[in-house]
Amino acid sequence: MLGDNLYLVIMLAGVGILALAVNYVITSREQMSEAKRDRLTWLSTQAEHTLHALAILKEAGCRQDIVDKLNQHAMALIEEISLLAPESELMTEVSQLKESSDRSRPDKTRFNSDRAVKRAQIYINFAEKLIIQMAKGGKMTGQLARTYQQELYWLNVSLVADAHQNQANNLLEAGDKQTALTHLRHAKAVLVRATAPQRQKQPRLDELQAQIDKLQPKRTWGGGALAESLDDYLNEQN
Template sequence: MLGDNLYLVLLIAGVGILALVVNYVVTTREQESEARRERLDWLQTQAEHTLNALAVLKETGCRQDIVDKLNQHAMALIEEISLLAPDSELMTQVSDLKETSDRTRPDKTRLNSDRAVKRAQIYINFAEKLLIQMAKAGKMTGQLARTYQEELYWLNVSLVADAHRHQATRLLEMGDKHTALTHLKHAKAVLVRATAPQRQKKPKLDEIQASIDGIQPRRNYGAGALAESLDDYLNEQP
């Protein structure tokens, strides 16, 4: 009788331990599956944003070394997706997006609408933040990241100024000089306000000013009394 009870106790204990082991295995697998799903969601978002940013940078003629650095990051994301979900629909979608990005060539004429310009600005800003994150992760030096950040800032400024110039050209062809002049002045203001070296801004500013003068020639108010006095003074010097 005592042996039977002991056997029953051991059997119950064994079943309990087995249940705990099964529950642990199931719970662990569920946690791993959830972690894998969350990681894939993050990888999908990062890969799509990075590849779209690469396409925009190529369209706008960004420096090749910046494009190469971001392309390396995109490839690392795609490789991880291929390990976690090699035959998934996600892998197919990301591969297609990568091919589209690889085929993209410089073409600023595609940025001919406010929507296109805003979209480009969003992805340039994303690229700028991503480079800083990459520097923090040790994938490049902080100094290089800051240099790239300055390049992308200027690219963003140039993008807006060039979009206004493009609009002005189109409006001039339609005979709308007044609105064209407004766009050119907006382009000039964008460049003037930009926190970039004057030597970097000057070529574009000169081109825009020439276009403005072509529509609205500058008024000649004369040298003025002060200028005449300075001229007389300088002429008297030996």
């Protein structure tokens, strides 16, 4: 009787251990599956944003070394996706997006609308943040990251100024000088406010000022020290 009870206890214990083992395996697989899904979701978002940013940077005429560095990051993301889900719909979508990004070429006419400019700014800002993350991850030096940040900042500023200048040129062709002048002034204001070296801004400012003066010539002041001082002040502001 005692032996039968002992056998029953051992059998129940064995069943319990087996149930725990099965439950552990199932839970582990579920956790791994969930972790894989979460990782793929993150990779999908990062790859999509990076590839869109690359297309924008190429169209805006960004420095090639910056494009190359971000392209390396995009390739690493795509490679991990191919390892985790090689035959998935996600892999197909990302591959198509990569091909589209690779075909992008410099074309600033793509930024002639407010919506296009705002979209470009979003992805240039994303690229700036990505550069910081890559530097923190040891993928580039801090000095190089700062240089790239400055380049992307100036690209962002130039993009907005170019858009206003292009719109002004289009309006001039349509005969709307007053609205064209407004856009030129906006372009100048964007450059004046930019925290970039004056030597970098000055050629663009001179170009814009020449266009502004052509549409609205400077006033001719009478002689006298006051007039000369005022004229000097206005020239300094320009």
